[in-house]
Amino acid sequence: MTTFTEKLRQSWRTQNSLLCVGLDPDLQKLPAKLRKQPDALFQFNREIIDATASWTCAYKPQIAYYSAISAENQLERTIEYIQVNYPHLPVILDAKRGDIGPTAQMYAREAFVRYRADAVTVNPYMGGDTLAPFLQYTDKGVIVLCRTSNPGSGEFQELRADHCPIAHHVAERAATKWNVHNNIGLVVGATYPDEIRLIRKIVGDMPLLIPGIGTQGGDLPTVLENGLTKAKTGLLINLSRSVIYASSGSDFAESAAREAKNINLQINQYR
């Protein structure tokens, strides 16, 4: 069985891409012709996926955009669509789950059994024992929040304990304690490029999922300079809104393709 980590490394190589596209379809922002359809989110995603699949290494649907409007079924169909048509592209379910053991088992089942995602994002605040039920799925990826991209992320993540910010404590444990099955990644925001450099030093070749390029304003060249591994990979550069809403007209899919191709080119120029 191919593990998430192997699938991701293969995808980086064969796709020649570090670009991850976030599938966060907000009904209010969809093109008018789609908005009225009962499965508008899925139809939108399908067109976005078909248009961008040549330029991406992975997709990352954010579950809240589906669960807020009782559209879990469209999330299931979206993931299935990728796995049937683009089986080489891993799907990361962005859910930022976390809870005590028995409940974490249920969340892991949600992500890996129900939705069949290749990886899921999780929140480390409750401690490593609450991540164990996810990590036991050794063929799946578990991507732990470390330093997030939002303006207030430093409020706790930057607090220093033993001369070291909390985010680095998370990175250090991810690298030395939790990664027994080599199935961990970390979320580090493009908006904190110095942190990408420091965290890369702590975690070696571990995959880093990098939100914050695009709408949030992170600087691509600095992110790559600070985050690439020696093999010039190691990063999932995520873009959501700036790709999927590149146009709000009927040309949304072509515009998303153009944007994805363009960003992938930019990324590869700086590699």
Added chain:
Amino acid sequence: MTTFTEKLRQSWRTQNSLLCVGLDPDLQKLPAKLRKQPDALFQFNREIIDATASWTCAYKPQIAYYSAISAENQLERTIEYIQVNYPHLPVILDAKRGDIGPTAQMYAREAFVRYRADAVTVNPYMGGDTLAPFLQYTDKGVIVLCRTSNPGSGEFQELRADHCPIAHHVAERAATKWNVHNNIGLVVGATYPDEIRLIRKIVGDMPLLIPGIGTQGGDLPTVLENGLTKAKTGLLINLSRSVIYASSGSDFAESAAREAKNINLQINQYR
């Protein structure tokens, strides 16, 4: 409009109870006669609710038990059942959500618009700006993880920054920065009773949701001594498995009632 905080205070008084019952129905643990029904979780919950409603101040369904098996509809029906039949009892959706602004808005919509919960649990790791979209629902409650009940909760929550554990930084911000609309509560595990005492000092009369009595082994008298406010309220003592699985036979509802009544009596003896 009655806010969550007002509804909770009224419930504490009129129900003469600080007991919150967690509705975490695991299909594997349900009585055999229910297990085969297509809406087994809802049928189980309905019997548990009817049996325990006299002894509780609130209910707390944990969403993962529903989403893991595509049973969101049964969660909706459970919450609606409480709100129609026991409108004086607040419903806390235990979801431990958290994400950057636009996504947090979707999670808030999931909890408050889709499920119509009176309150939701959230994770503070990403910082106060990520809690704002929840807090803007000023009539709803936002219950922030502070010191959780699991054995490994200290891994980050106990790290000390500026001579003060991270959990206390969370409590301090909850009390002084985030509680503009008086709609915040905190999760503090019964398994760390000294922390309940210290956090109570930081947050004054703020409601504390206390998991960890029952199966997890927290000590009730110490929890009450350390956590009660001057008005002898302020606590939501949560029990899930030890009440809802008090019996695995066809007498599960009566057994749950007996257990809830008994625990409520114990709680009130120590108040």
